[in-house]
Amino acid sequence: MAKIANIPVIDISGDDQARVAKDLVEAAIEHGFVYIKNTGQDIPVAAIDGAFEISKKLFEAPLSEKQACTIQKNNRGWSGMNSETLDPANQRVGDFKEAFNFGDFLAHKAQQPLPPTLTAPDEAAISAFRDLCYHLSLKLLHLLGTGLAVTPPTFFTSAHERARGASGTILRFLRYPPRSALPLPSKVGEGEEEDDDVRAGAHSDYGSLTLLFRLRGQPGLEVLRADGRTWAPVAVTPPGTEGDAAPPVLVNIGDLLAYWTGGLLRSTVHRVVFPAAATEGGGDAEGGVATGGVVTGEGEGAATRYSIAYFCHPFGGAELGPVPSERVRGYKGGLAQGNPYAERRVMTADEHLMMRLKASYAQLYEEKEKEEA
Ligand SMILES: O=C(O)CCC(=O)C(=O)O
Numbered sequence: 001m002a003k004i005a006n007i008p009v010i011d012i013s014g015d016d017q018a019r020v021a022k023d024l025v026e027a028a029i030e031h032g033f034v035y036i037k038n039t040g041q042d043i044p045v046a047a048i049d050g051a052f053e054i055s056k057k058l059f060e061a062p063l064s065e066k067q068a069c070t071i072q073k074n075n076r077g078w079s080g081m082n083s084e085t086l087d088p089a090n091q092r093v094g095d096f097k098e099a100f101n102f103g104d105f106l107a108h109k110a111q112q113p114l115p116p117t118l119t120a121p122d123e124a125a126i127s128a129f130r131d132l133c134y135h136l137s138l139k140l141l142h143l144l145g146t147g148l149a150v151t152p153p154t155f156f157t158s159a160h161e162r163a164r165g166a167s168g169t170i171l172r173f174l175r176y177p178p179r180s181a182l183p184l185p186s187k188v189g190e191g192e193e194e195d196d197d198v199r200a201g202a203h204s205d206y207g208s209l210t211l212l213f214r215l216r217g218q219p220g221l222e223v224l225r226a227d228g229r230t231w232a233p234v235a236v237t238p239p240g241t242e243g244d245a246a247p248p249v250l251v252n253i254g255d256l257l258a259y260w261t262g263g264l265l266r267s268t269v270h271r272v273v274f275p276a277a278a279t280e281g282g283g284d285a286e287g288g289v290a291t292g293g294v295v296t297g298e299g300e301g302a303a304t305r306y307s308i309a310y311f312c313h314p315f316g317g318a319e320l321g322p323v324p325s326e327r328v329r330g331y332k333g334g335l336a337q338g339n340p341y342a343e344r345r346v347m348t349a350d351e352h353l354m355m356r357l358k359a360s361y362a363q364l365y366e367e368k369e370k371e372e373a
C-alpha cells in the first residue's frame with residue numbers, strides 16, 4: 001500500500017518567525033510542497049466554505065451559461081471536460097475535470113464574463129477570497145525571502161505587488177465528476193497503469209506559488225516521489241491537523257519560482273487520480289480515519305470531487321533575474337535535466353506563462369491561430 005507523502009505541516013502564526021521562515025524554505029527545497037496549518041487567521045474557515053458553495057453553484061449552472069464564458073487566451077473562463085491536457089505526452093484524452101478561472105477583479109467586479117447564475121454578492125465573495133489568497137501568498141513569499149536571506153527580503157514580494165501591473169494570477173474552481181459519470185473504457189489488467197484513470201494529468205504548476213484547498217473525504221492528489229516513477233498520495237488531513245476547523249492549506253512551489261531560484265526551490269510533479277486508483281494505490285490517503293464524521297473510502301470517494309486552487313504569479317513585466325541570495329547563488333544542482341528552459345535567458349513572468357499555457361491548451365491556441373491567419 002502506498003505510503004502517504006511525508007509533507008511537513010507548518011504553523012506560520014508561530015512566535016519565532018525566523019524558525020517558520022527556515023522551516024518553510026527547507027520544505028520548499030526538500031518537497032516543493034508544504035501544509036500551512038489552518039488557524040483561521042489568514043483564511044477564515046467560513047470564507048473557504050463559502051467559496052466551495054459558490055463553486056458548486058457555478059458548476060451546476062446550465063451548460064449554455066458556462067459555455068458563454070469559455071476560456072480565452074487570457075486564461076480566464078470556463079474549461080469543460082477533456083479540454084485541458086496537463087500531461088500531453090502521456091494522456092490520450094484530456095483531463096476529466098471542469099474548471100473555472102478567475103483573473104483580476106477591479107473594485108470587486110470580475111473583468112470577464114460570469115454565468116448569470118452567480119449573484120453580485122457571489123462575485124464580491126469570490127473577489128474577497130482571491131484577496132485573502134493574495135495576502136497569504138505575499139506572507140509566504142516574504143517568509144521564503146527571509147528564509148533564503150534574500151537582500152532585500154522583499155525581493156519576491158515586490159515582484160508580486162498588484163499595483164505594479166496585471167499578472168497571470170488565477171483563482172480556479174475545479175470539479176471532477178465521479179468515474180461512474182464517464183464513458184471510460186473497461187479497466188486494463190491488474191496492476192497495469194491506465195492513462196485514462198487520471199482526473200488531472202501529471203504536471204507541475206506554472207506560477208510562483210499555488211495554494212490548494214480541498215475537502216475532507218475527497219482524496220486523489222498524488223505527488224511524484226523522488227524516484228521519478230512512483231506516486232505518493234497527499235492526505236487532505238495530515239497527522240496532527242485532525243482537530244483543526246479546516247484542513248491545512250496545501251502550498252506548492254511552481255515552475256516560475258523553481259526557475260527563478262535556479263532549481264533550489266522545487267516544483268514537484270503532481271496529479272489527481274480517481275478514488276479507485278487512490279484506494280488501490282494508497283487506501284490510507286486519509287489515514288483511514290474519520291474526518292469530521294466522514295469516513296473516507298469507496299463510497300465517499302466515488303462522489304464528485306471539488307477543489308480550489310490559487311495560482312500566484314508576479315506582475316507580467318517582472319524580470320526573473322538572478323536572486324540576490326548566497327544560498328541561491330551557491331546552489332549548484334541547477335534545474336532538473338530535461339527542463340525545457342534551463343538554459344534560457346532572463347525572461348519576464350508573462351513570457352514564462354505564455355510558454356506553459358501553449359503546451360496545455362494546444363487546441364485553443366491552434367484554433368485561435370487558424371482564426372487569426
Ligand atoms: O485538484 C487538486 O487537488 C489539484 C489540482 C491541480 O493540481 C491543479 O489544478 O494544478
Ligand SMILES: [Fe+2]
Nearest residue numbers: 203204205270
Ligand atoms: Fe497543479
